[in-house]
Amino acid sequence: MISESPQFHRLAERSGEQLVITVDNRDVAVRQGDLIITAVLLHQKAIRRFEFGDGFRAGYCLMAACQDCWVSLGDGRRVRACDTIVEPGMEVRTGIFNANGKTENC
Amino acid sequence: MLAKIVIVGAGPAGIRAAEVLAGAGLQPVVLDEARQPGGQIYRQPPPGAERDAFTLYGSEAGKARNIHAAFGRLGKSVDYRPDTLVWNCSSNALNILHKGRQGIVPYDRLLIATGAFDRVIPFPGWTLPGVFTLGGAQIALKAQGVSIGKRVALIGAGPLLPLVASQYLEAGADVAAVLDVTPFGAKIRALRGMLAVPEYARRGLSLLLKLKKFGVPTAYDVRAIEVTGNWHVDGLKWRDGAGRWHRIACDAVAASFGLKPEMQLADLAGCATYFDEATRQWLPSLQAGGRSSVPDVYLAGDCAAIGGADVAELTGKRAAYSVLRDLGIGFAADELKGIETTLARHTRLRKALDAAYPFPTHLIDAMSDSLTLCRCEGVTVGELRASYVKTSAPDVNRLKAFTRVGMGRCQGRVCGAMAAEILAGQSGASLPDVGRLRGQHPIKPIPMVV
Numbered sequence: 001m002i003s004e005s006p007q008f009h010r011l012a013e014r015s016g017e018q019l020v021i022t023v024d025n026r027d028v029a030v031r032q033g034d035l036i037i038t039a040v041l042l043h044q045k046a047i048r049r050f051e052f053g054d055g056f057r058a059g060y061c062l063m064a065a066c067q068d069c070w071v072s073l074g075d076g077r078r079v080r081a082c083d084t085i086v087e088p089g090m091e092v093r094t095g096i097f098n099a100n101g102k103t104e105n106c
Numbered sequence: 107m108l109a110k111i112v113i114v115g116a117g118p119a120g121i122r123a124a125e126v127l128a129g130a131g132l133q134p135v136v137l138d139e140a141r142q143p144g145g146q147i148y149r150q151p152p153p154g155a156e157r158d159a160f161t162l163y164g165s166e167a168g169k170a171r172n173i174h175a176a177f178g179r180l181g182k183s184v185d186y187r188p189d190t191l192v193w194n195c196s197s198n199a200l201n202i203l204h205k206g207r208q209g210i211v212p213y214d215r216l217l218i219a220t221g222a223f224d225r226v227i228p229f230p231g232w233t234l235p236g237v238f239t240l241g242g243a244q245i246a247l248k249a250q251g252v253s254i255g256k257r258v259a260l261i262g263a264g265p266l267l268p269l270v271a272s273q274y275l276e277a278g279a280d281v282a283a284v285l286d287v288t289p290f291g292a293k294i295r296a297l298r299g300m301l302a303v304p305e306y307a308r309r310g311l312s313l314l315l316k317l318k319k320f321g322v323p324t325a326y327d328v329r330a331i332e333v334t335g336n337w338h339v340d341g342l343k344w345r346d347g348a349g350r351w352h353r354i355a356c357d358a359v360a361a362s363f364g365l366k367p368e369m370q371l372a373d374l375a376g377c378a379t380y381f382d383e384a385t386r387q388w389l390p391s392l393q394a395g396g397r398s399s400v401p402d403v404y405l406a407g408d409c410a411a412i413g414g415a416d417v418a419e420l421t422g423k424r425a426a427y428s429v430l431r432d433l434g435i436g437f438a439a440d441e442l443k444g445i446e447t448t449l450a451r452h453t454r455l456r457k458a459l460d461a462a463y464p465f466p467t468h469l470i471d472a473m474s475d476s477l478t479l480c481r482c483e484g485v486t487v488g489e490l491r492a493s494y495v496k497t498s499a500p501d502v503n504r505l506k507a508f509t510r511v512g513m514g515r516c517q518g519r520v521c522g523a524m525a526a527e528i529l530a531g532q533s534g535a536s537l538p539d540v541g542r543l544r545g546q547h548p549i550k551p552i553p554m555v556v
Contacts, residue, residue, distance in 0.1 A: 002337050007236055007358065011277045012161065012251030016154030033154025038250045045338045046235040052484040056337060058235030060481070060520075062242035062249075063146055064139060065223045065368070067515035067551060068481065078553075082245075083140075085152050 008041040021090040024097045037081035115219035117145020118415045119407025119422030121177045126426035128183035135185045143177045147415045194547035195374040222408035224362030227469045231333025236358045243360035253279040255358020259342045261285045263363040264463045268313040275320045282356040283323045287466040290326035299458025302451045367409045373545030375403045381538040386465045388542045396425035480521040482514020494532045501541040502526045518543040
């Protein structure tokens with residue numbers, strides 16, 4: 001399932017303070033120093049819908065070159081998830097989920 | 107008045123250039139898209155995610171520490187501006203974006219050190235969530251301490267492949283396979299040339315031994331790859347040199363096929379380029395001392411020619427010395443002589459590496475009509491071929507106008523070279539004749555303020 005199992009896995013324990021942000025209105029525990037793409041993909045397998053066809057995307061280059069990981073934030077900003085660091089209370093909107101909080105067929 | 111010198115990029119090349127210029131009392135401006143100096147190779151984790159240098163950089167920890175310390179020592183003798191995107195260059199001025207505000211930075215001399223990006227070749231399934239570039243897989247580990255998946259397959263055609271593989275294994279990741287799409291024999295034949303820099307040859311050998319020690323399935327001369335999965339990666343199929351298909355269960359794939367210079371900014375600055383037959387890609391035309399074809403623009407590091415981090419430190423210094431010389435500022439020439447000697451050895455090494463990892467054109471020949479070529483806009487290989495049949499577009503910029511390939515958010519960074527390959531294949535024209543996508547500003551997306 002795109003929505004329920006993680007894509008990324010932490011290999012290194014580190015000290016950063018624990019924070020809570022929301023991803024599509026769900027509370028998600030993250031660490032200070034996490035990038036948005038890390039925060040999202042530690043909890044699900046995609047970061048946005050592909051806007052010109054079926055399917056989802058989860059970023060690609062992680063170095064701000066490919067532009068595959070743009071997401072919306074609650075404050076109206078649109079940012080690249082791979083070079084934006086989480087802040088307490090940040091609201092990330094991936095557009096993956098429908099009104100019932102589900103992704104369809106996947 | 108002092109000449110205003112602007113360096114773009116704070117990786118090993120930009121930092122060493124800044125050091126030389128600051129040493130001459132010129133207080134260069136250093137514009138860095140990242141928040142902390144180091145570039146991608148010596149990228150530092152954000153505050154809160156710090157780990158010790160050895161865990162982050164392995165055998166390169168000493169060099170990473172030196173680079174970070176060197177830049178730290180410069181203090182106020184450089185005007186460092188992190189989190190600053192340069193998105194255009196015209197009339198001796200750069201357009202920048204910093205924290206949502208735009209600005210203009212004029213220069214007398216511009217030193218471009220914008221690094222490199224993975225070379226991408228599309229294959230079935232490459233746009234599925236869970237497929238990343240090798241560089242991306244490395245960043246995930248280095249900057250965040252995460253693996254891109256629970257069970258990861260790594261595919262490549264360059265020295266980055268065994269490096270990322272060994273870093274993932276050392277960090278405790280489950281590596282399903284390491285697949286090199288170039289033949290093993292090519293490495294054996296290139297061994298002599300690699301000895302031009304013995305330290306490098308030793309490091310390469312120790313990486314291969316490490317993969318063996320961990321017992322990871324490794325294959326060379328991989329002829330075809332196909333990622334499977336409906337909504338995300340659930341496996342990988344690959345064909346070996348004998349024509350047999352193999353299947354691997356994995357939930358992530360990292361694949362890319364060498365590096366290419368990030369030269370959009372050099373392009374906008376007017377720097378001439380040429381098609382390098384040996385590596386099958388466009389490179390900036392370089393003159394002595396890292397000078398570009400434009401009198402006040404200098405190039406250093408991987409954006410000038412792919413050479414890796416050690417070469418970047420040297421070409422960064424060399425370009426800075428050229429700036430000093432062109433400004434008529436004297437300096438002790440001893441160090442520069444040493445740099446040129448070392449660079450000559452690295453040039454021999456690079457030739458050997460290019461021969462050890464020939465660009466895998468068989469993967470280009472395998473691209474079918476249904477394959478997505480432009481991942482931003484969803485343009486398929488078939489659409490490009492059909493467009494040529496209909497329009498006879500003679501070069502890749504015309505093809506872009508007809509199909510939108512390269513017009514998406516990445517500005518053709520990912521797909522441009524492959525669009526040219528498809529056009530050349532369809533039209534029978536040579537790659538130099540088909541050309542390359544011209545740089546367009548903004549070179550990265552910027553907010554539109556109405």
